[in-house]
Amino acid sequence: QVQLVESGGGLVQAGGSLRLSCAASGRTFSNYAVGWFRQAPGKEREFVGGISRSGSSTTYADSVKGRFTVSRDNAQITVHLQMNSLKPEDTAVYYCAARFSTNTVASTDSYRYWGQGTQVTVSS
Secondary structure, eight states, X not given: OEEEXXXXXXXXXXXXXXXXXEEEEESOGGGOEEEEEEEOTTSOOEEEEEEOTXXXXXXXXXXXXXXXXXXXXXXXXXXXXXXXSOOGXXXXXXXXXXXXXXXXXXXXXXXXXXXXXXXXXXXX
């Protein structure tokens, strides 16, 4: 079992920044690739970005590329999502998820463990 807890969400004005954290506990976290997802009201959950289990590789959705950065600290078993230049369309509940694999993928079905989510609201 891997337990994931997100934090760092909140209300921010357009153009601002937020840093989300995903704290893990349970099995060896460095064996898991981690993805960040978001879900806006009435929409499907979508992939935002992810990081390989070693931290050497990251991938992002086109909608956030150049604005969001995923990083991880395996010693502190934490993954971060730095979000800059936020837009109102970034408003959603953000989730981190872990899969027992080297790399991340965009499919939600590929992740076994999920956090409870943290709300991000960007005002215009």
